[in-house]
Amino acid sequence: MRMRAVVKNGASVTVDRVRVPVPAPHEVLIGVEVAGVCRTDIYAARGLLTCADPLILGHEFAGVVAARGAEVRRFSPGDRVAVMPVLPCGACRRCVVEEPESCPHHDFLGVARNGAFAEYVTVPAEVVHHLPDHLSFREGAYAEPVCAALAVLKTAIRPGERGLVYGGNRIAELTARVLREAGFDGVDVFADGTAPPLETDAYDYIIETRPTGAAFAEMIRAVRPGGRIVLKSRPPAPVPIDLAAALRKELVFESASYGAFGDALRFLAKHDVSDLLGETHPLEGFADAFAADGAGEDRKTFLSCRGR
Ligand SMILES: [Zn+2]
Ligand SMILES: [Zn+2]
Structure with a gap:
């Protein structure tokens, strides 16, 4: 099976048709609904960050579980989910004292490995969170910025x-x-x-x-x-x-790097942030979305990633 994805290949970024990834035993395959555009994506697209190459960009997203690896029990196909893009090392002190969002040795989705500006993405189940029913996919995709903002409360x-x-x-x-x-x-x-x-x-x-x-x-x-x-x-x-x-x-x-991702979802459940959320562009409009995000910075820009 193939899917559409925003792929960075050297200096070029294009929408390509690529193979749908297969989840490893500890991973879930998520059908991406919407993904937010962030400074980090733009830095990666412009070659300002060290990243995998070729690489599917994107790390702020929400979607629906499409399949799960053999070891995954907590999620089933059809579950609505949001994902923390920090992939913790699992071995350092931060990870062991249950602050994996602030693991200094983490890999980052959409930088170190393929991200979410695509119809599907695979991620380790440990960074996947159920999206509360009354939160929209756009709100779910906004949880990572909220999680980053919550970090100030640790100072x-x-x-x-x-x-x-x-x-x-x-x-x-x-x-x-x-x-x-x-x-x-x-x-x-x-x-x-x-x-x-x-x-x-x-x-x-x-x-x-x-x-x-x-x-x-x-x-x-x-x-x-x-x-x-x-x-x-x-x-x-x-x-x-x-x-x-x-x-x-x-x-x-x-x-201050990140708060807890669960707290970010709880914050979104209590607070209307719709005035901070901007336009949603089709995947093919990623260049416009990148330009909008780089220029204004007053509202979050999204890409609609659904297959059609
Ligand atoms: Zn971000
Ligand atoms: Zn760690």
Whole structure:
């Protein structure tokens, strides 16, 4: 059987007809309904990330189980599911203490192995989650960004402190919502590049969603002496930071990768995020979807992956 898929092959990205993958004993085969487009997909498409080649792109998705490997018991064909694209190593301390979403040795779906911009994808059953009935496939495909935003709750920031989410994009907006839901009332969002500039020495903490040298200069200026900068982005290359300026103010840098995927699904069950979800393009329109996502960044763009 063959299927349509967005395949990166060297410098070219095209919709190809490729073989439907067969699940290994511990894997499930999922018919992808929708998949979200993310910065990581665009970095991979442009060759900015080290990745498999050829490679089917895409990692944020939801769909329906089509088949399961011989060892899989928890899922059956027809189950609606969402998938955490971090594929944990299973052996490190993080994995053993049940924080596999933050395994530092993970492989990433759609980067290290074939992803979800396709009619079907195989994934290890351990990263598959049942999608609650009242969540749409688009909401399920949005669970990974929510899971990433939830990571800020693992850091040492506290409600009552004066906080800022830095960046004029949907990740900043989503992060601010996650914080407000957790009781962080005093959190502002700053759309970078807008006037007036931020006050100097004003914030107890700043959460970064815009990983550029200029943004770090601004954040280091705006956070108070002894304050905290939380790193949230995954830039494809190193970013220059003025360490002398940070040291002068004795700043704390803390990074946060992912919360728990189950918590992300619970968050989506309670909170309407439809205003953060944008257009759905057909698989063949991936170039438009990539352009829309790279340009605006205010709403999540999706690809419809269903076979027809
Ligand atoms: Zn993503
Ligand atoms: Zn691990």
